[in-house]
Amino acid sequence: MFRDYQDAFQTATGLPLTLRPAGSFQPPLHGCRLTNAFCALMIGASRTCATCLQLQQEAESGALNGAKTVQCFSGMSESVVPIRVGEQVIAYLQTGQVLLRAPSERAFQAALEQLARWGAEVSVKAFRDAYFATRVLPKTRYFAALRLLGSFAHHLSLLTNELVLRTAAAEPPAAARARAFIAAHLGEPLALGQVARAANMSPFYFCKVFKQATGLTFTHYVARARIERTKQLLLNPHTRISEAAYESGFQSLSQFNRVFRRITGESPSKYRAHVHGPGARHPMPFAA
Numbered sequence: 001m002f003r004d005y006q007d008a009f010q011t012a013t014g015l016p017l018t019l020r021p022a023g024s025f026q027p028p029l030h031g032c033r034l035t036n037a038f039c040a041l042m043i044g045a046s047r048t049c050a051t052c053l054q055l056q057q058e059a060e061s062g063a064l065n066g067a068k069t070v071q072c073f074s075g076m077s078e079s080v081v082p083i084r085v086g087e088q089v090i091a092y093l094q095t096g097q098v099l100l101r102a103p104s105e106r107a108f109q110a111a112l113e114q115l116a117r118w119g120a121e122v123s124v125k126a127f128r129d130a131y132f133a134t135r136v137l138p139k140t141r142y143f144a145a146l147r148l149l150g151s152f153a154h155h156l157s158l159l160t161n162e163l164v165l166r167t168a169a170a171e172p173p174a175a176a177r178a179r180a181f182i183a184a185h186l187g188e189p190l191a192l193g194q195v196a197r198a199a200n201m202s203p204f205y206f207c208k209v210f211k212q213a214t215g216l217t218f219t220h221y222v223a224r225a226r227i228e229r230t231k232q233l234l235l236n237p238h239t240r241i242s243e244a245a246y247e248s249g250f251q252s253l254s255q256f257n258r259v260f261r262r263i264t265g266e267s268p269s270k271y272r273a274h275v276h277g278p279g280a281r282h283p284m285p286f287a288a
Contacts, residue, residue, distance in 0.1 A: 001159075005152055010034055013145050014135065015095045022060065022089050028052050028078055029094060036097035038130035039076065041122060051118075056080075064089060065265070067146045074111040074131065075099055077142070081149045084157045084265040086224075093149045098137045108132070161263065162228065174199040175213035178206070182222060186229055187249045192218050226250060227263045234272050241268045 006017045016034035029035050042052065055070050059080045062068040069079040078096030082089040108131055115122060181198040182190060195218065196206035207218060214221055226248040233244035242253055245268075250256035260268050 001156075009145075009148065009152075013148075015137075015142075015145055016097060017093065017095050017149075019083075019091060019093055021091050024056075028056060029097060036076070036130075036134060038074070038127070038134050039097050041126060041130055060089075060092065063092065067150055069096070069146070073114045075101070075103075075107055076134070079146055079149075081146065081153045083153050083160070085160050086263045087265065090160075093153050095145065095149065098135045098142065100137060100139050100142060102136050103132050103134060157265065158231075161224065171213045172209055174201055174206070175210055178210055179214075179221075182225060186222075186225055187247055189251070190222055190249070222249075223259050224263055227260055230256075230260070230268070231264075231271065234268070241272065 002019050006019075009015070009017050010033070014034070016029045016032035016036075018029050018032050028039065039052075051073065055072055055078070059068045059070045059078065062070075063080045063082045065082075067079055067081045069077055071077050076097055077100050078094065080092040080094050083091045083093065108128065111131070112124065112127065115127075178195050178199040181195055192207070193203050196203045199206055199210075201209065210216075210218055210221070216224065229248040230244045230250075233239050233247060234241065245253060245256040250259070257268065260271070264271060
């Protein structure tokens with residue numbers, strides 16, 4: 001899915017795009033076919049390479065709830081958009097290596113002086129040629145491209161959260177019985193002992209087998225299943241958020257809001273705006 005989107009995005013915008021895991025220490029936009037020539041020159045200098053990695057860490061720390069754009073010493077802009085699984089950011093869509101204003105001789109000299117302070121050995125001519133050949137993009141177009149990435153990241157997050165709930169075809173029969181029981185009684189109060197009995201297991205052994213089969217504890221699985229059920233109900237624009245929450249088994253709105261934000265990374269009202277707003281993508285249906 002990402003490869004297809006990457007090709008379409010790069011062709012339509014002319015911007016590079018890569019997908020990298022959180023905490024990666026790869027050079028910016030590593031392996032991208034549209035990497036900026038100026039940035040490619042900088043990768044060869046150890047001090048500038050270290051600065052680029054520090055800049056990536058700064059971008060990541062500021063991108064917990066949405067896109068973050070940073071500028072390097074030369075004025076190049078780079079952006080990351082987070083992809084979440086529940087409350088955890090697992091990866092980023094990354095783009096950039098463009099200037100948001102026309103390059104100037106003054107800015108070029110300032111960048112050259114910074115390189116000299118770092119002791120970086122570069123060809124001034126090659127540096128100049130690459131710098132002034134850098135693509136300049138108006139801010140409105142650049143941030144519009146980031147909104148596209150935000151929508152794609154949101155879709156990837158929804159899909160990934162859905163896949164977390166799926167198990168391999170060879171899951172233990174007890175785990176399959178438990179998941180079927182949970183799906184059938186999702187709108188009711190669910191206790192661990194009750195589900196363990198439905199799976200014909202002791203609560204202690206059930207917890208072990210269920211975690212191995214699903215990758216989630218019983219409590220976390222039920223919470224995710226209820227959130228997915230709620231999201232399905234909210235596909236109907238006439239269903240109130242409170243109605244969807246109670247129908248999915250939540251006992252209070254405060255609990256629902258807290259769990260929804262923890263798992264999806266946003267509020268129920270913001271999610272609904274994504275779903276029913278222009279160009280929104282519906283999540284995959286939850287299959288327990």
